[in-house]
Amino acid sequence: MSRGPGTERKVDRAYYWMVLPAFVLFFVLHTIPVLQGIFYSFTDSPGYGTWSFVGLSNYAALFQDPRVVDAYLFTFRFALVTTILVNVIGLAIALGLNARIKLKNTLRGVFFIPYVLALLVIGYVFSYLFNFSLPSIGQALGIEALSTSLLSDPERAWIGIVVMTVWQGAAFTIIIFLAGLQTVPEQLYEAAALDGATRWRQFWSITLPMIWGFFTINVVLALKNFLQVFDQIIAMTGGGPGTSTVSIGVLIYRGGFEGGEFGYQTANAVIFMIVIVAFAFFQLRILRREEVSA
Template structure:
């Protein structure tokens, strides 16, 4: 038992690969989380002195109407996003996985939005929504389009969904394409002989066999949508009249410049737990429907 452990060459390689990542993860993920919790216990305004206030912030998060409103918006956004992105990307993946000309080039093109930064895309779309669409609306005489939808408290969130979905679809489509490729060709052929075509083929064979990929896509998409920030920063800055204020944006905005660093840290910590809970919930529910090939 007292023999000193000597590291084998393999173990050294493993550690060499693992340790830098662990350090980075700790510094940029774990540490901020711990510090966030710590600041959540204070009345820190982001500057100056602060005192410990116990769990007061954590309780007040649940009573704050602005926080409540941002949760409502974020959930609405995340649910619509998750459904829209997954339906569209699955349809795209089915198309891009079929025998069509220029399939690889098209796959490349559909992936482009993913490599552009969220803010860049946001500003491009902001330009489209603010200038191009109203101009088209005016020229065509469509009154609905002639005012920027970014200025409407009812419709601004739709603009954010469009931009978020445009970007989110890219990654999801790629994941679905790889999922569709795991379905063995002869299973489809057996289905063909059994008379399973069209919708039945999709419902009875394809869908159940790509369940693991649906799970991962739903979880990732939900998580990304819950943490929506870039698009709001670029398009609406939470407006008009806080109608598109997501939780992340509220935390950033009021935490950094609103003098609520402590309070928003508590908000952020609770938000973290909410996302973890949702992800675990999704994986357990969907995991039951997954089929090991």
């Protein structure tokens, strides 16, 4: 059935009317603030009152600021460790859930519950656990390592944040890995078993190559999210003890909105955005290359 000119024109107009509101909202609520932030990164604005242009001075000062260097080192260490743990634990649980066990669907729902809870709420719960519950248990059992709050130790406080983040973040990776495992044909495992392949050999030769695309998604999203760690730190340590758990996000927030360094920390945010985008592209390029070779 042929369509006249009038019908084609109505379809085009409907398409634009559907896309235009979303485009306007995205441009107003996302693009304009980003452009404003880039503009203010070249100023000495405290976030209020008068300001003046300082050119690239903010960007030059960032590389000489020990606070920024320490925050970047902490953030990358935290993101790397948490990304590895989340994916290893998530894949292990997904493999278990994908096996023929009872209550499989129920367990999937149980494991996904942490992901739908608010990070601040989980952070406060784990803060109470590390500050009060575990020390009480440690004192009762005579375990010196648990007798004091983990979050009060500058050397170990970040471990508590990692534990909480892995507990919450593994839920998403489990769901993604489960979706990937369901795409692997069962016949491949049956043929491998007939050839005498062990479970470990089947995992490396069949499972991992077949779900590598899902592994790529999990790693990229996990590293991106954990580089932006903020809520967990605010709820559990507030950046302390001292400045031992100050991430880049916490530094930008405190310096920009509480310390009168709006322009300076906006420059920090611009650099951080570039770093995250660069890491994402680098990860995708490397992991996609491995996916093709697999």
